[in-house]
Amino acid sequence: PIIPVILSGGSGTRLWPLSREAYPKQFLPLVGSDTMLQATWKRVAPIADQAPIIVANQEHRFMAAEQLRECNAEPDAVILEPIGRNTAPAIAVAALHALTRHEDALLLVLPSDHVVRDDRAFHAAVKIAAQAAAQGKLVTFGIVPDAPETGYGYIKAQGQGEVRAVERFVEKPDLATATQYVASGEYFWNSGMFLFQASRYLAELRKFQPAIISASEAALSKAARDQDFIRLDAESFAQSPNDSIDYAVMEKTADAAVVPLDAGWSDVGSWSALWAVSDKDAAGNAHHGDVMEIDCRNTYAYGSRLIALVGLEDVVVVETDDALLVGHRDRVQDVKAIVGRIKREG
Numbered sequence: 636p637i638i639p640v641i642l643s644g645g646s647g648t649r650l651w652p653l654s655r656e657a658y659p660k661q662f663l664p665l666v667g668s669d670t671m672l673q674a675t676w677k678r679v680a681p682i683a684d685q686a687p688i689i690v691a692n693q694e695h696r697f698m699a700a701e702q703l704r705e706c707n708a709e710p711d712a713v714i715l716e717p718i719g720r721n722t723a724p725a726i727a728v729a730a731l732h733a734l735t736r737h738e739d740a741l742l743l744v745l746p747s748d749h750v751v752r753d754d755r756a757f758h759a760a761v762k763i764a765a766q767a768a769a770q771g772k773l774v775t776f777g778i779v780p781d782a783p784e785t786g787y788g789y790i791k792a793q794g795q796g797e798v799r800a801v802e803r804f805v806e807k808p809d810l811a812t813a814t815q816y817v818a819s820g821e822y823f824w825n826s827g828m829f830l831f832q833a834s835r836y837l838a839e840l841r842k843f844q845p846a847i848i849s850a851s852e853a854a855l856s857k858a859a860r861d862q863d864f865i866r867l868d869a870e871s872f873a874q875s876p877n878d879s880i881d882y883a884v885m886e887k888t889a890d891a892a893v894v895p896l897d898a899g900w901s902d903v904g905s906w907s908a909l910w911a912v913s914d915k916d917a918a919g920n921a922h923h924g925d926v927m928e929i930d931c932r933n934t935y936a937y938g939s940r941l942i943a944l945v946g947l948e949d950v951v952v953v954e955t956d957d958a959l960l961v962g963h964r965d966r967v968q969d970v971k972a973i974v975g976r977i978k979r980e981g
C-alpha cells in the first residue's frame with residue numbers, strides 16, 4: 636500500500652519577507668487559497684492507500700494541526716522533531732512508523748512546499764513508479780531541466796522507458812558541472828519526491844549511515860505520544876547525523892530508478908519561480924491579494940493591503956506587516972543576502 640509521507644520541516648528564507656523561520660513557506664497560501672501543506676495533502680489524498688504521515692518540527696505543531704483540520708485532513712500520525720536533522724532521519728522515522736502499520740508499506744515521500752500544476756500527470760507518474768518500487772527500486776521523479784540550477788540533485792538516466800535505471804545521482808553540483816549536465820541533455824533534476832518500500836529505504840540507509848538508523852529507532856521507541864502526535868525523544872534524535880536523503884542514500888544506492896515527470900512542477904525557490912507558476916494576465920502580471928495595476932508587464936505582487944503598480948516591468952513587490960520587498964524579477968534570489976544581513980545586524 637502507498638503511504639504518503641509529507642515532509643514539513645524546512646525553513647525557507649528565499650521567500651522573505653513572507654516566509655520566516657517561524658512561518659516557513661509550506662504554511663503559506665502562495666498559489667491560490669490553500670497553503671502549500673494543504674495543497675500537498677489534497678494532491679496526494681486521492682492516490683493514498685492510507686492516511687499520510689506528516690513529519691514536522693515541533694515548533695510548528697499548532698500551525699500544522701490547524702491547517703490540516705481546516706481541510707478535514709486526518710493524518711495517520713504527525714511525527715514531531717525536536718530539532719531538524721534534515722531529510723534522511725525525517726524519512727527514517729516515518730519509515731519505521733509505517734512498518735508498524737504495513738510490513739510492505741510503499742512510502743511516497745513528498746516535500747510540503749512544492750507546486751504541481753497537473754495533478755493527473757503526477758498521479759500517473761506515481762502509478763508507474765509504484766510498480767518499480769514494489770520490485771525494490773528507490774524511485775525518483777525526474778524533471779527536464781531548463782537552467783543550470785545548483786540547488787538541485789541531478790540524475791543521469793539510462794534508456795528511454797517510463798522507468799529508467801539511474802546511472803548517476805549528483806546532489807547540488809557546482810555551477811560548471813550543472814552547466815555541463817544541462818547542456819548534455821542527459822540529466823534530469825531530482826524533484827525531491829520519492830517512492831520506495833519503507834524496508835528498502837531503511838536497508839540502504841543502514842548500509843550507508845547506520846547512525847541515523849540507531850538514532851531514529853531510539854527516538855521513536857522513547858517517543859511521547861498524544862493523540863496523533865508522536866514526539867520524538869530529543870536526546871536520542873540529537874544523536875542522529877544531519878544528512879539529506881540525497882547525500883545519504885540516493886547518491887550511493889545501486890537501486891535508484893527515475894520516472895520522468897512533466898506536471899508543472901516547481902519547488903518555488905524564489906519569488907520569480909513563484910511568478911513563473913502563477914496564473915498571469917495577458918501582460919504577464921501575477922497578483923495575489925488586492926492589487927491594482929496600470930501599464931505593467933511581468934510583475935508579481937503579494938500582500939494584504941491595497942498595492943498599486945504603475946508603469947512597471949519585471950518588478951516583484953511583497954508586502955507584510957513589518958517589511959516590504961521591492962526587487963527586480965531577475966535578482967530576487969538575492970533576498971537571501973538580505974536575510975543574512977538582518978540576522979547579523981538585527
Ligand code: GDD
Pocket residue numbers: 642643644645646661690691692716718719720721722725745746747748786787788789806807824825826827828881902
Ligand atoms: N521534517 C523535516 N525535517 N522536513 C525537512 C527537514 C527536516 O529536518 N529538512 C528539510 N525538510 C523538508 C523541507 O521542508 C522540504 O519540503 C523538503 O524536506 C526538502 O528539503 P529542502 O531543504 O528544501 O531540500 P533542497 O531543496 O535543498 O533539495 C532537495 O529538493 C530538491 C528539489 O526541490 C533535494 O532532494 C534535491 O535533490 C532536489 O533537487
Ligand code: MG
Pocket residue numbers: 902
Ligand atoms: Mg527545497
